[in-house]
Amino acid sequence: xxxxxxxxxxxxxxxxxxxxxxxxxxxxxxxxxxxxxxxxxxxxxxxxxxxxxxxxxxxxxxxxxxxxxxxxxxxxxxxxxxxxxxxxxxxxxxxxxxxxxxxxxxxxxxxxxxxxxxxxxxxxxxxxxxxxxxxxxxxxxxxxxxxxxxxxxxxxxxxxxxxxxxxxxxxxxxxxxxxxxxxxxxxxxxxxxxxxxxx
Amino acid sequence: xxxxxxxxxxxxxxxxxxxxxxxxxxxxxxxxxxxxxxxxxxxxxxxxxxxxxxxxxxxxxxxxxxxxxxxxxxxxxxxxxxxxxxxxxxxxxxxxxxxxxxxxxxxxxxxxxxxxxxxxxxxxxxxxxxxxxxxxxxxxxxxxxxxxxxxxxxxxxxxxxxxxxxxxxxxxxxxxxxxx
Numbered sequence: 001x002x003x004x005x006x007x008x009x010x011x012x013x014x015x016x017x018x019x020x021x022x023x024x025x026x027x028x029x030x031x032x033x034x035x036x037x038x039x040x041x042x043x044x045x046x047x048x049x050x051x052x053x054x055x056x057x058x059x060x061x062x063x064x065x066x067x068x069x070x071x072x073x074x075x076x077x078x079x080x081x082x083x084x085x086x087x088x089x090x091x092x093x094x095x096x097x098x099x100x101x102x103x104x105x106x107x108x109x110x111x112x113x114x115x116x117x118x119x120x121x122x123x124x125x126x127x128x129x130x131x132x133x134x135x136x137x138x139x140x141x142x143x144x145x146x147x148x149x150x151x152x153x154x155x156x157x158x159x160x161x162x163x164x165x166x167x168x169x170x171x172x173x174x175x176x177x178x179x180x181x182x183x184x185x186x187x188x189x190x191x192x193x194x195x196x197x198x199x
Numbered sequence: 200x201x202x203x204x205x206x207x208x209x210x211x212x213x214x215x216x217x218x219x220x221x222x223x224x225x226x227x228x229x230x231x232x233x234x235x236x237x238x239x240x241x242x243x244x245x246x247x248x249x250x251x252x253x254x255x256x257x258x259x260x261x262x263x264x265x266x267x268x269x270x271x272x273x274x275x276x277x278x279x280x281x282x283x284x285x286x287x288x289x290x291x292x293x294x295x296x297x298x299x300x301x302x303x304x305x306x307x308x309x310x311x312x313x314x315x316x317x318x319x320x321x322x323x324x325x326x327x328x329x330x331x332x333x334x335x336x337x338x339x340x341x342x343x344x345x346x347x348x349x350x351x352x353x354x355x356x357x358x359x360x361x362x363x364x365x366x367x368x369x370x371x372x373x374x375x376x377x378x379x
Contacts, residue, residue: 019258044355047284048251055253059218059246085221085246 002057005120007065009112010187012105014065014079017054021066021075024097025050028077033098036131053078062121064093067109069100076100079109081117081126088153092117092126092164094140104186106140111179114144118167125166127152129159138162143182145175203256204319206264208311211304213264213278216252220265223274224249227296235333236294237356252277261320263292266308268299275299278308280316280325287351290326291316291364293339305339313343317367324366328359337362344370 004016017025029039029046041049057063064080077096083089092114094106117123128146130137146162154161170176203215216224228238228245240248256262263279276295282288291312293305309327316322327345329336340362348363364370 022258042354044283044285044353049247051252051254051258051283052247052250053254054257055250055255058253059221059250084243084250085225086243 002061004057004063004065005116007112007116008070009108010183011070012076012108012112013068013070014109014112015068016057017050017064017066017078022047022050024075025078028095028097031098034095036134036137037095052084056082056084062090062117065109065113067096067105076105077109079106080113086155087129088155089125089127090117090123092128092144094137101136104182107143107179108183108186110140110144111183114164114170118170123167126164128162128164129155130162131158132160143179145170145173145179201257201260203262203264204315206311206315207269208307210269211275211308211311212267212269213308213311214267215256216249216263216265216277220274221246221249223296224277227276227294230297232297233294235330235336236292251283255281255283259289261289261316264308264312266295266304268304273299275304276308278305279312280320285354286328287361288324288326289316289322290328291343292327293336300335303342305336306342309339309343313364313370317370322367325364327362327364328353328356329362330356330359 007014026046028034029041029049030043031040034040053064060083062081064078064082067076067079069076077094079094082091082093092110094110096106117126128141130141141162145165149161149163152161152163165175206213225242225245227233228240228248230239233239252263259282261280263277263281265274266276266278268275274296276293276299278293281290281292291309293309295305313325316325327340328351329340344365345362347360349361350358351361352358
């Protein structure tokens with residue numbers, strides 16, 4: 001079996017999805033939150049998808065990690081690589097549980113996952129297939145430096161393809177600096193904490 | 200990751216599902232043979248199903264094996280232990296690929312899977328779920344000594360027969376097995 005590596009970032013630990021991590025996955029995928037990811041699913045479909053997330057690693061040698069808060073250990077969502085049969089290219093994908101959205105967790109996790117694929121796995125690029133109505137994800141793709149690629153084949157014509165900057169483009173780029181700055185601001189509130197703001 | 204054990208029977212090897220099983224698995228799910236087990240499915244659905252079968256091992260600690268015909272090395276089907284969310288209880292299931300039916304492979308592999316469930320995992324009972332029209336699968340249940348024990352309605356698969364296998368002590372004394 002392919003061993004699933006663990007990735008640590010400032011605030012997060014990305015590790016293999018475990019059986020105990022399933023409840024929050026199920027809650028998200030059986031909810032309206034999953035509407036841009038083929039959902040909402042019923043209980044059976046959600047479980048089958050979770051098992052497939054794990055099996056994906058064995059078939060492709062890469063896959064989606066479970067994102068944990070470093071301090072509490074609580075799960076926050078999933079991020080990583082995804083390429084089932086119909087996917088034209090390797091995708092960098094993410095899903096964040098609704099209750100922890102807005103904290104830059106997806107950015108931090110996808111940035112780390114992409115760095116792993118580029119630097120440790122030799123990927124020369126990646127795409128993200130997004131629902132054009134999924135503004136949160138489109139915004140994240142743009143923060144990651146992705147550009148819409150209208151020439152690239154999509155999964156089924158209902159999604160749009162965002163192409164990630166290649167490793168050499170990303171290295172020492174303004175995008176990389178911007179990501180770093182945004183993650184710093186989430187980790188240590190250099191822009192001023194709310195309670196310190198002038199009255 | 201939980202390592203997936205390999206089992207052997209007189210004619211078959213039961214081994215972990217892997218990436219190389221995508222083509223035969225996809226062909227099976229594209230065919231009419233998959234009509235009793237949630238198919239037919241397109242290539243995407245079949246791929247996800249195989250990924251699910253592998254992930255099942257990690258979640259439950261058991262799952263289904265690819266069945267290989269030892270003499271030819273050909274992949275003959277998928278047999279083993281299965282219990283996704285919403286299943287009434289853990290079951291022993293079998294799918295034979297095109298061209299491998301009629302040789303007793305489902306019975307042979309199903310028996311090995313049952314022995315593993317009883318002897319290694321310590322199950323004290325086991326069932327097999329069969330769609331009412333799937334007479335070939337019901338015949339395998341009978342050959343394994345299972346008896347009809349009610350029905351179960353699943354949210355996707357609809358109504359299924361529940362076949363109850365002989366308990367571990369009934370199997371180990373050779374009583375039911377002798378008739379298989």
